[in-house]
Amino acid sequence: MISPALVFFSSLLCHVVIAGRTCPKPDDLPFAVVVPLKSFYDPGEQITYSCQPGYVSRGGMRRFTCPLTGMWPINTLKCLPRVCPFAGILENGAVRYTTFEYPNMISFACNPGFYLNGTDSARCTEEGRWSHEIPVCAPITCPPPIVPKFAKLRDYKPSVGNHSLYRDTAVFQCLPHHAMFGNDTITCTTHGNWTVLPECREVKCPFPSRPDNGFVKYPANPQLYYKDKANYGCHDTFVLDGPEEVECGKYGNWSAQPSCKASCKLSVKKATVLFQGEKVKLQERFKNGMLHGEKVSFFCKNKEKKCSYTEDAQCVDGTIEIPKCFKEHSSLAFWKTDASDVKPCESDSKRKYMRQIVASNEFWLLDESLLQRVGGNLLDIYSFASVKATEKFHT
Known part of the structure; x- marks a missing residue:
């Protein structure tokens, strides 16, 4: 007959052995959670792995039971990010991205001359869908240009209705007697406005003075304005020094001031x-x-x-x-x-040739190594040119 005390001792010993084989906290898996999560588990307790939002399970097992050995089986489960579908093609723009996986973002940008109508970015969500739809790149337009005072449009063709597109231009022309200050051409910018408008100002010029020994002709008007012209001439034996025709400039002065120069009487009778x-x-x-x-x-x-x-x-x-x-x-x-x-005289011919060489800069076309030796000094250049002249007239 077995003693009751022996039976109690044996059962206690068996319980101690079984309790000593608890399973430790399971290994962490990237982007996964364990339920329930404890520091240790008794044999027979179960755990379940589940992927975090935005991730899906691939391979391996999701449910495990703590074995009597106290060692969890090797888990090959992987939680991979969801992949959003191809975002699409953005006409007149570009979609910038590194990957379509959760939780990455893509951005949108338009080509010059277009603006983004919609959001400039989208994120791949937990459900594997994009947070926003692809936007639209709409053309940038400029309203009809304002015509400056004392000006008129010389060239302007709207592209869309009465509006203009990016880089479209408009050209202005000042009214008579007015000069333009600034660029006559304005351009539709990426901001939907025009570049700086020019200014047209009335310009008056004084009456041109008559040159000594000459004459000047100009319009018989009470006032001379921008672009008006005057013509000069000289009396016999005098020569006009300057252009025959001058013009009233945008700053209120004439383009030139011609004068009449006297001819020369020669004291030499025969030569x-x-x-x-x-x-x-x-x-x-x-x-x-x-x-x-x-x-x-x-x-x-x-x-x-x-x-x-x-x-x-x-x-x-x-x-x-x-x-x-x-x-x-x-x-x-x-x-x-x-x-x-x-x-x-031979020296005279050489001297004239040397002057021609220097005057016409022909020495730059000569031997480069020699030019480097003369160093660009004017006297050395004349000396060098003289040597070349001597060589020419001796060949």
């Missing part, structure tokens, strides 16, 4: 000179004198080298300086050769 690259008889070509601005080259002799060179002379408002080296040839001295018939 052969260079005029516009050709030899001419001074007494024939300029029998009535030289006009202001005209230039000739006189021939001079180099007695030591027995050659000729030229010196320039120009008529400036009635005055011309004859080169000191020039000697007027006498027909009585028939044994003497006129300077214009003597062979040119």
Whole structure:
């Protein structure tokens, strides 16, 4: 017969062994919750995994029972985010996104010339739907432009009814006697308004003064305005220095102030000179004198080298300086050769070629390495050009 005390001790020992095999708190799964959640579980107790809102279960088991071993089975359950459907194409705009998964957002933007009619973003919700519908990109329009005072529209064509679209333009023109200050063309902007309007102002010019030894013609009106014109001319033997026609400008002054320059009376009676690259008889070509601005080259002799060179002379408002080296040839001295018939000095030709090189900037087209050595100094450039001239005339 078994003692009652022995039976009680055995049952107590068995209970202790079973109680020592409780299951610990289950492992956390990303985006999942455990019900019920406790620090430990007795054998036979059940737990259930469920995914958080916005996530769905994939693979594995959702319900587990604490085994007698006290170790939870390996759980392969995964909670993955819901995926919202393709948002669609935004005409005249763009949809910006990284992913369509919950809880990400997408944003909307319109192309230049369009504005967003609707929300600028949407979120993928817990239910796997977008929080807002895709918006519409509507065209930006500008109202009919305001016409400035003393102006009129020269070019304007509305695109939508009587409204204009982004980048449409309107061109203004001032009324007679008025000058425009600002841009004559305005543009419809992305803000639905026009760029700055120009201003038309009445402009008056004083009556042009008559030049000495000349005359001026202009409209016989009590007042001269913007764009009015005046014409100048000179009396015989005088030359107009400036344009024949001038115009009243937007700032109330004339575009130029021409003057009449006197011609030059030549003290030389007979000479052969260079005029516009050709030899001419001074007494024939300029029998009535030289006009202001005209230039000739006189021939001079180099007695030591027995050659000729030229010196320039120009008529400036009635005055011309004859080169000191020039000697007027006498027909009585028939044994003497006129300077214009003597062979040119080589140095004179080289000097003229050097001047042409420097004046026309041709030295920039020469050897680049040599130019780097002269360093851009003006005297070095002339020296360098002289060397090039020597090379040219010796080839």
